[in-house]
Amino acid sequence: MKLVIAVIRPEKFELVKKALEAEGVVGMTVTEVKGRGEQKGIALQFRGRAMPVDLIPKIKIEMVIEDADVDKVISIVRANGRTGRPGDGRIFVLPVESICRVRTDLDDPAES
Amino acid sequence: MKLVIAVIRPEKFELVKKALEAEGVVGMTVTEVKGRGEQKGIALQFRGRAMPVDLIPKIKIEMVIEDADVDKVISIVRANGRTGRPGDGRIFVLPVESICRVRTDLDDPAES
Amino acid sequence: MKLVIAVIRPEKFELVKKALEAEGVVGMTVTEVKGRGEQKGIALQFRGRAMPVDLIPKIKIEMVIEDADVDKVISIVRANGRTGRPGDGRIFVLPVESICRVRTDLDDPAES
Amino acid sequence: MALDSGDTAFILICTALVMLMTPGVGFFYGGLVRRKNLISMVALSFVALSMVTLQWVFFGYSLAFGPDISGIIGSFTFIGLEGVGTTGDGIPDLLFMVFQMAFAAIALAIVTSAVAERVKLSAFIVFGLLWTTLIYDPIAHWVWGGGWAAQMGIVDFAGGIVIHISAGFSALALALVIGKRVGFGQYSMDPHNIPMTLLGGALLWFGWFGFNAGSALAANGLAVNAFVVTNISAASGALAWMGASWVRGKPSSLGMISGAIAGLGAITPAAGFVGPLAAIVIGTVSGVLCYYALLFRMRKGLDESLDAWAIHGVGGFWGTLSIGIFAIASIGGVSGLIAGVGEQFLLQAFGAVTVMVFSFVGTYIIARFVDALMGLRVSEDEEYVGLDISQHGESIQV
Amino acid sequence: MALDSGDTAFILICTALVMLMTPGVGFFYGGLVRRKNLISMVALSFVALSMVTLQWVFFGYSLAFGPDISGIIGSFTFIGLEGVGTTGDGIPDLLFMVFQMAFAAIALAIVTSAVAERVKLSAFIVFGLLWTTLIYDPIAHWVWGGGWAAQMGIVDFAGGIVIHISAGFSALALALVIGKRVGFGQYSMDPHNIPMTLLGGALLWFGWFGFNAGSALAANGLAVNAFVVTNISAASGALAWMGASWVRGKPSSLGMISGAIAGLGAITPAAGFVGPLAAIVIGTVSGVLCYYALLFRMRKGLDESLDAWAIHGVGGFWGTLSIGIFAIASIGGVSGLIAGVGEQFLLQAFGAVTVMVFSFVGTYIIARFVDALMGLRVSEDEEYVGLDISQHGESIQV
Amino acid sequence: MALDSGDTAFILICTALVMLMTPGVGFFYGGLVRRKNLISMVALSFVALSMVTLQWVFFGYSLAFGPDISGIIGSFTFIGLEGVGTTGDGIPDLLFMVFQMAFAAIALAIVTSAVAERVKLSAFIVFGLLWTTLIYDPIAHWVWGGGWAAQMGIVDFAGGIVIHISAGFSALALALVIGKRVGFGQYSMDPHNIPMTLLGGALLWFGWFGFNAGSALAANGLAVNAFVVTNISAASGALAWMGASWVRGKPSSLGMISGAIAGLGAITPAAGFVGPLAAIVIGTVSGVLCYYALLFRMRKGLDESLDAWAIHGVGGFWGTLSIGIFAIASIGGVSGLIAGVGEQFLLQAFGAVTVMVFSFVGTYIIARFVDALMGLRVSEDEEYVGLDISQHGESIQV
Numbered sequence A, B, C: 001m002k003l004v005i006a007v008i009r010p011e012k013f014e015l016v017k018k019a020l021e022a023e024g025v026v027g028m029t030v031t032e033v034k035g036r037g038e039q040k041g042i043a044l045q046f047r048g049r050a051m052p053v054d055l056i057p058k059i060k061i062e063m064v065i066e067d068a069d070v071d072k073v074i075s076i077v078r079a080n081g082r083t084g085r086p087g088d089g090r091i092f093v094l095p096v097e098s099i100c101r102v103r104t105d106l107d108d109p110a111e112s
Numbered sequence D, E, F: 001m002a003l004d005s006g007d008t009a010f011i012l013i014c015t016a017l018v019m020l021m022t023p024g025v026g027f028f029y030g031g032l033v034r035r036k037n038l039i040s041m042v043a044l045s046f047v048a049l050s051m052v053t054l055q056w057v058f059f060g061y062s063l064a065f066g067p068d069i070s071g072i073i074g075s076f077t078f079i080g081l082e083g084v085g086t087t088g089d090g091i092p093d094l095l096f097m098v099f100q101m102a103f104a105a106i107a108l109a110i111v112t113s114a115v116a117e118r119v120k121l122s123a124f125i126v127f128g129l130l131w132t133t134l135i136y137d138p139i140a141h142w143v144w145g146g147g148w149a150a151q152m153g154i155v156d157f158a159g160g161i162v163i164h165i166s167a168g169f170s171a172l173a174l175a176l177v178i179g180k181r182v183g184f185g186q187y188s189m190d191p192h193n194i195p196m197t198l199l200g201g202a203l204l205w206f207g208w209f210g211f212n213a214g215s216a217l218a219a220n221g222l223a224v225n226a227f228v229v230t231n232i233s234a235a236s237g238a239l240a241w242m243g244a245s246w247v248r249g250k251p252s253s254l255g256m257i258s259g260a261i262a263g264l265g266a267i268t269p270a271a272g273f274v275g276p277l278a279a280i281v282i283g284t285v286s287g288v289l290c291y292y293a294l295l296f297r298m299r300k301g302l303d304e305s306l307d308a309w310a311i312h313g314v315g316g317f318w319g320t321l322s323i324g325i326f327a328i329a330s331i332g333g334v335s336g337l338i339a340g341v342g343e344q345f346l347l348q349a350f351g352a353v354t355v356m357v358f359s360f361v362g363t364y365i366i367a368r369f370v371d372a373l374m375g376l377r378v379s380e381d382e383e384y385v386g387l388d389i390s391q392h393g394e395s396i397q398v
């Protein structure tokens, strides 16, 4: 199992979510975050001075998925979350050691 | 060390927190999130049409604990966070490479 | 690549952020969280009774960085996030398997 | 008598103030529920205001203030506001009509306390129409429209019986019918947005000046007396509740504002009959009494969720009795126990008890009827998701 | 005639109520935009209030209400409020001036709908000054200041033409010039804070009593009539929009409050001419009509973002016509179709259409001019970051 | 003279408006503190309103407006409102009493600026009672109750000296005693909820019409003049502060609303003495002046946290002097420098300075006393956790 963390634009979230669902990737945990990438946010101009706005609202999606699905998920997020301009976001993949449900005591890793 | 991520029902959070504390699991970081599991949220009926509400508020608890405590923590969360109905939540366990405190420069992994 | 998770005091966040930026650590994702450490929060006294306030607002910074930068990042956070009193926070380091951008399909791990 | 521009100006503005109270109740309540039901709570108050407005025009006003039929109800004379004109005695009849409309609206808004976070919008509409027609309008007629209570000499300056006892005890009955919220008593349902409640409280306190002083129906000394004792009782109630709860723990701001509402509810019937020092006693007692009523309600596990009963019902009851204790003839022509007259107290008690029983029983029957008809309550899933989404398709993005 | 203290008291307070409406518009709109533009939206309303206040003192009042020049505009007689004193007929002239100032301010605030989430603050200031001077002041003169429309017999009790048609259709033109928000139609721009919108709506509803009843300029029967029909139309509009939208989906609270505003906008011109039952029809029709106008606007992909056009423009238009249908001479001296007189309807239609065209075309030209001069719109980056940060350097930390 | 229903109506409603200002201050301030102290900040304003209400009834009114004792203080004649009745000259005495009560309440609410985010609730209650009794009541007596200042001919239409100078400079003294917030100057304490501050500002602007126009104590031309210049000065102050801060950076909405309050504070003493054009100057100067006062305060590292001093103190001071410059005898019977009379300016300056010194020194002593008695300040841990939890046991869940 892997934990895929995708940090994307809030305005792309609906699209990404729908696309993931269409491909059967349903389980996800979503957090409102702020972030900056290498561009150090957005540099507004103000009276000639640059006024950087370095923390921009983003949506963080965490999905625990089968190893085999990682590439699929990444390409869905990319396909639907992209505008091509800086700030589109990142995807990180982390190893997961085990997962389980709260609803039942049966561990059924295959489930999710 | 492991990072245990438990995503549970908000209304069960107090119970779970108290139970963890009673068993000596004190350190935790808590985030308000929204999530959906395999049930794709809750399907309200509206005029015969289904109106899915797919992102339901949840509480995410992150705890970094000793490897040996993982099973204990999981069973506490399960025992106290369960209603038996869909939406009770998930627990993920991730490996942690190292931990340290901000307050002091002494690394004392045994501490936490 | 590593995922460094630093949970720090909100009032120290600006300082830490600036210091990281000065050292070239720009990319980060920031979440408002609440947490408790071993002190179980802050124990207010009220009419002789202790009234624990166990979840204190914190800022969680997630940074995915090169393995080589981990020590640097940790010492920056420590240097700038510290007050010396309980509640200064924790830093966790997790392994990251892969990272990629949403903006482009080119995987360029060296980039970030 | 001809119209008086000063009196007309006063009651016009007072009516606007009372109208603002209905959304005020919405914000007061909205801050007390869980975030997922805030919109629903405020919306219910607007629905109450809108529905009652039309009902009042069509026949409500006529039922309440039409020519009396055997002391029980008004006739249909004023249906569609037929014959309610812009002339009158001091103020136009039409102005009296709209001032009273605002009272009818807020009474229903107060009752929404009982169904917070679990009522079906459609069922509330049906319930609300029945309630305002079958409970509120008759009571208004009895006390203010020349009905039996007025004939007996029971007095109620601005609505302690008509609005607070009726709404408070109706809320209690309604809460029993609709049942507890899922999880009530099992996990915390702490108010999520106290500042919004304080805002609602501020609007209520503000609007209440129009409510009580306006009930003099003229800009005269009586209105001034009502205004002054209103503020005093609110302040006393706020400090009393705060003090009483401080003894047991922290003095919450919610307690303080609840105490203010308790003081306001209690002084409402008495505002035209008692003086400033009596108002201090009335407000103080109300703050403490309603606080204990709330504790009692919680101990009993009753989910009359936002305490319309404990605050409006109990406070209004106490205030109605208090006339019989503190009234001074020189203020409003009525004397109480302290002035050495016992009769008014018995009258007030009789009025309060009768309306209490009528409201409780009548509302219970209406609520059971609506529940049988269409179900008062949303499904468990809808309740879990929250009424904002399930009833209105909306949510707060903040 | 001498001053009347009752009338003066009434209009003073009504003016205060109307002043509160301008921030009310800000909160109404503020809840509808994305979180990153909330502060900006509220700030625009305060800027409108402040700017128009000074413009009105310097020359705006004189343009609108100065001695008539050929039916087109007022002369500069009252410049700097020269000669506008504290004596008058019933109420002081200076009071009439400030009452009208509040109207001018809110008109501009309504127009901000069109530029929500993308206007440059500096450009809005320039646009606003031009708009209030070149569009609002002439129209106010035509209809209320003794201009051609007044001379013809076109009536507008409290501003259906002067405020709602003018602001609504101006907003439409302005929206066309400034263009859609980035991402409009591509991704959801759902309102982020409905409770704030409901709060703004509550303040608007409250203030509207001052707006409409105050337009009688006296605390008399006419004011009472206006007050009553205002509330009825608001309630009818709220329920009608709610009902109409319920058929298609969930009855949102936003629909309900929008319907209330639609009802209020529609009754505004008619409040001194029609009775309570007509108000039910006017409000109900307005609720449904404005709802369909909104759906139409969305279908056309027009980003007149917060629906000043659909609600104020369309509602005000309908209300202006409705006088020609429902007016009864005994109320305001004017008769409509139902009273068997057709002339007023044609007059009203002519007035409504002329002002509609003038507002639309005039605003279009002004907006193009300001756009050419300095750019109406922020850069794409600034829009993305939000106007709170980019225009005001502020953000919400909640 | 008999009662006048128009005047009575007017002052009743004005009193309600001023009452709304006290929570208005709470919301204004509440938006400026960190989230963890919002509830506390609003609660303090309600506590001020409640406490002062009772103090005023018991003896405050008598101290301020009882028969004069040597120009220093009122006698105990009116204790418990003894002899304050519903008859009077134009308006009932009891109405004057309650109008003044609202003023006393808001003065204390303004002072809470100084102790934001760190005051112990119990200590504030003790301090507040002492302050309103020992500082506010005497000053009110001096200026309005027939004391030495009134005898000398110092004028203050609606409270520039009595409320704004006294509260502003008291806040400064209090801030020095209680000390800086932990972390002040080290890390950002940016306002967390500007929209709430704007809401508070809107309520203040609205209520201020009652404050200033109501101070005419009649619905007459003077009230109208006060109303008009109030709005003009608010608008001028808003635009001036906005402009001044725009030169240095972004024109924040907080600056704009602060400027409006600065304009309102400055016009308060002058509203019955100056005309519209003078109001533009008074407001504009106040906006700029208070902005620089704020910058000065920050540069000095003074944690008078929410700028009661910079805005109310400095604005009120300027406004008090401005009477001596701009007053025209035809408006309020007083002439200033521009009318060629220098005496009033000296009188005003003397009054302003004396009250400034008295407030500062007196408050300093009271604050030291309360601090010694019970500690003004919460513990460091409580401050860190926030006053909402530590003083009220509440928190915002949004």
Ligand SMILES: Nc1ncnc2c1ncn2[C@@H]1O[C@H](COP(=O)(O)OP(=O)(O)O)[C@@H](O)[C@H]1O
Pocket: A007, A034, A035, A036, A037, A038, A039, A056, A058, A085, A086, A087, A088, A089, A090, C026, C027, C028, C029, C030, C062, C063, C064, C065, C101, C102, C103, C104, C112
């Ligand atoms: N190194 C990093 N660690 C953690 N989060 C990051 C990192 N880099 C970027 N992010 C997150 O991704 C978001 C988008 O990053 P950005 O660099 O703007 O994207 P892109 O490179 O596609 O333009 C940031 O706002 C931040 O939340």
Ligand SMILES: Nc1ncnc2c1ncn2[C@@H]1O[C@H](COP(=O)(O)OP(=O)(O)O)[C@@H](O)[C@H]1O
Pocket: A026, A027, A028, A029, A030, A062, A063, A064, A065, A101, A102, A103, A104, A112, B007, B034, B035, B036, B037, B038, B039, B056, B058, B085, B086, B087, B088, B089, B090
């Ligand atoms: N695959 C997943 N990845 C990340 N989070 C998940 C995943 N599956 C579930 N969750 C989180 O757990 C919550 C509860 O999941 P759910 O499937 O409803 O629980 P259950 O399976 O016990 O009914 C979801 O709301 C979501 O936040």
Ligand SMILES: Nc1ncnc2c1ncn2[C@@H]1O[C@H](COP(=O)(O)OP(=O)(O)O)[C@@H](O)[C@H]1O
Pocket: B026, B027, B028, B029, B030, B062, B063, B064, B065, B101, B102, B103, B104, B112, C007, C034, C035, C036, C037, C038, C039, C056, C058, C085, C086, C087, C088, C089, C090
């Ligand atoms: N074991 C843990 N797992 C997850 N988060 C933790 C853990 N321990 C501490 N934290 C986070 O770090 C924050 C600060 O911890 P604390 O123990 O108060 O710091 P310190 O030990 O430096 O005094 C907590 O509020 C919590 O968010």
